[in-house]
Amino acid sequence: MAAAPAEAPARAAEMLTVRNVEVVYDDLALVLRGVSLEVGDGEIVALLGANGAGKTTLLRAITGLLDIHDGRVTKGGVALQGTRIEKLDPPAIVRRGIAQVMEGRRIFAELTVDENLRTGAYTRKGRGEIAEGYARVLDLFPVLKDRRSSVAGYLSGGEQQMVAMGRALMAAPKLLLLDEPSLGLAPKIVEQIRDIIVEVNAQGVSVLLVEQNAQMALGIANRGYVMETGRIVKEGAASALLADEDIKEFYLGITGDTGRRSFREVKSYRRKKRWAA
Amino acid sequence: MSEFLQLLFNGTALGARYALVALGFVIIYRATGVINFAQGGLLALGAYLAYALNDTAALPFALAVVGAVLLSGVIGAATERVVLRRMVGQPVFAVVMVTIGMLFILEQTITSIWGFEALNLGDPWGVQTVRAGDVVLATRDLWTIGLAALVLAAFFAFFRFSKLGVAMRATAFDQEAALAQGISARRVFAVSWGISGGLACLAGVTLAAGPAALSPGIGAIALIAFPAMIVGGLDSPGGAVLGGLIIGITQAMTTGYQDDFFPWAGSNFAAVMPYVVMVLILLVRPYGLFGTKEVRRI
Ligand SMILES: Nc1ncnc2c1ncn2[C@@H]1O[C@H](COP(=O)(O)OP(=O)(O)O)[C@@H](O)[C@H]1O
Ligand SMILES: [Mg+2]
Numbered sequence: 406m407a408a409a410p411a412e413a414p415a416r417a418a419e420m421l422t423v424r425n426v427e428v429v430y431d432d433l434a435l436v437l438r439g440v441s442l443e444v445g446d447g448e449i450v451a452l453l454g455a456n457g458a459g460k461t462t463l464l465r466a467i468t469g470l471l472d473i474h475d476g477r478v479t480k481g482g483v484a485l486q487g488t489r490i491e492k493l494d495p496p497a498i499v500r501r502g503i504a505q506v507m508e509g510r511r512i513f514a515e516l517t518v519d520e521n522l523r524t525g526a527y528t529r530k531g532r533g534e535i536a537e538g539y540a541r542v543l544d545l546f547p548v549l550k551d552r553r554s555s556v557a558g559y560l561s562g563g564e565q566q567m568v569a570m571g572r573a574l575m576a577a578p579k580l581l582l583l584d585e586p587s588l589g590l591a592p593k594i595v596e597q598i599r600d601i602i603v604e605v606n607a608q609g610v611s612v613l614l615v616e617q618n619a620q621m622a623l624g625i626a627n628r629g630y631v632m633e634t635g636r637i638v639k640e641g642a643a644s645a646l647l648a649d650e651d652i653k654e655f656y657l658g659i660t661g662d663t664g665r666r667s668f669r670e671v672k673s674y675r676r677k678k679r680w681a682a
Numbered sequence: 683m684s685e686f687l688q689l690l691f692n693g694t695a696l697g698a699r700y701a702l703v704a705l706g707f708v709i710i711y712r713a714t715g716v717i718n719f720a721q722g723g724l725l726a727l728g729a730y731l732a733y734a735l736n737d738t739a740a741l742p743f744a745l746a747v748v749g750a751v752l753l754s755g756v757i758g759a760a761t762e763r764v765v766l767r768r769m770v771g772q773p774v775f776a777v778v779m780v781t782i783g784m785l786f787i788l789e790q791t792i793t794s795i796w797g798f799e800a801l802n803l804g805d806p807w808g809v810q811t812v813r814a815g816d817v818v819l820a821t822r823d824l825w826t827i828g829l830a831a832l833v834l835a836a837f838f839a840f841f842r843f844s845k846l847g848v849a850m851r852a853t854a855f856d857q858e859a860a861l862a863q864g865i866s867a868r869r870v871f872a873v874s875w876g877i878s879g880g881l882a883c884l885a886g887v888t889l890a891a892g893p894a895a896l897s898p899g900i901g902a903i904a905l906i907a908f909p910a911m912i913v914g915g916l917d918s919p920g921g922a923v924l925g926g927l928i929i930g931i932t933q934a935m936t937t938g939y940q941d942d943f944f945p946w947a948g949s950n951f952a953a954v955m956p957y958v959v960m961v962l963i964l965l966v967r968p969y970g971l972f973g974t975k976e977v978r979r980i
Binding site for chain 2: 528
């Protein structure tokens with residue numbers, strides 16, 4: 406893909422600004438090579454990219470989770486509404502208003518749904534506010550209502566994703582980061598998740614949505630970025646990206662060449678190979 | 683029958699002490715993946731602190747015990763902050779060696795302050811007993827069982843229902859995901875060490891109660907609480923308590939009945955019994971009674 410940024414549409418005040426961020430793991434593996442990206446207040450921004458491109462690493466750089474992976478931001482900075490946050494630890498960043506739904510859901514499988522949701526409110530004070538947030542989460546995810554006392558590990562994949570999202574929302578974030586929320590879920594559930602992201606956004610939460618499901622992500626995003634081996638190689642309005650030939654070919658599996666497999670197949674193949682290794 | 687009840691009572695009192703220590707082991711292990719070999723040292727130090735507050739600072743015994751438990755909690759948490767935190771990211775083996783080093787330092791500190799001689803803790807129970815039929819109940823054992831039950835119930839309520847308790851369980855399950863919710867792993871580690879220190883102190887006090895029972899060697903009980911923890915399953919708090927009781931009662935029964943059934947095993951067999959029980963249970967259940975298979979990261 407060519408590193409040619411598409412047109413940059415006008416946008417609202419900045420929520421998140423990532424400037425020229427470099428990330429190194431274990432002091433030797435340069436994984437992000439100067440990434441810049443913005444999320445405007447009230448926007449949904451999609452971040453696309455193949456496995457290993459560095460999307461999760463970028464989210465870790467934003468949320469302060471690089472530390473426990475022996476990773477470091479060696480250059481550049483991250484700002485939330487103009488305030489630098491790249492030196493803060495994860496609890497401080499959550500308190501500032503960034504919550505994330507991690508790749509693979511990462512719910513606390515031994516805890517109940519109720520306990521999972523409550524961990525999301527760990528940084529919040531005020532019983533009343535927390536109870537209000539809890540009620541709002543249950544409104545968004547009515548299926549969780551009857552399952553509050555179930556051990557979360559027994560839920561279906563889709564329900565677990567809802568727990569993960571509800572847990573993140575319990576922090577009452579200004580900015581929600583989602584790392585491949587559609588991964589491994591049935592199309593029906595993916596639709597539900599998509600609708601909920603739209604609804605959450607409509608309630609005033611800005612969203613950075615990392616996805617391999619470009620169709621879904623660009624379908625609801627205002628803008629999008631494409632990442633490849635640690636660099637942003639494309640950015641633009643979601644509609645422009647949806648019409649982009651490269652993206653059509655690599656992410657949407659739409660191509661004149663009938664022999665080519667969709668990206669998602671390539672990905673699951675790679676995953677299997679990794680497990681086997 | 684009355685002999686059996688007598689042994690059951692003695693064993694329960696003994697087991698309650700093991701349970702307190704074993705639970706301390708498990709809490710730290712769950713949070714940090716480290717087996718804290720300094721636990722016995724904290725236990726002895728806790729008992730001496732109670733002695734010092736009672737005897738030297740002239741506080742009433744109950745207050746001295748509460749004060750010592752709190753102090754031990756602070757010492758436990760401080761140990762984590764000052765010593766263990768520097769070890770984050772080091773191999774588990776190195777961290778375990780550090781806790782062993784701490785054990786020696788604690789023992790040395792105790793003997794240099796209070797000497798080797800056995801002391802009277804200053805407890806009001808002494809050698810008093812209560813009779814229930816043919817069974818003789820030592821007052822200090824009754825208090826031990828009562829206090830342990832109370833403290834264990836309080837711990838489990840905290841662990842189950844409180845915000846911090848839920849956070850501790852979340853961190854034990856997935857430290858990174860907990861961090862992502864804003865749960866400070868450092869805080870959880872420090873609290874775990876603090877609780878563990880408090881539990882060790884209480885075990886030390888109940889063990890040192892009675893005439894001339896306070897000596898630097900009481901920390902050795904940790905060596906028996908160790909199999910109790912393994913029996914219950916390294917990462918199961920409930921298992922630790924049950925394991926403690928099983929080991930305590932088995933030991934008491936062995937002491938009582940060995941001459942009738944297997945005198946050939948030698949007079950000290952009760953001391954070996956916890957390890958025999960441990961091996962037998964591990965043969966059937968390799969992860970202990972309630973342990974989970976997965977052994978997690980440090
Ligand atoms: N903890 C880590 N230590 C070292 N390298 C890592 C670590 N996590 C990810 N990487 C490497 O960083 C690159 C980007 O990974 P990641 O951010 O997970 O990509 P994506 O989320 O886009 O699939 C990959 O090459 C991966 O192997
Ligand atoms: Mg990823």
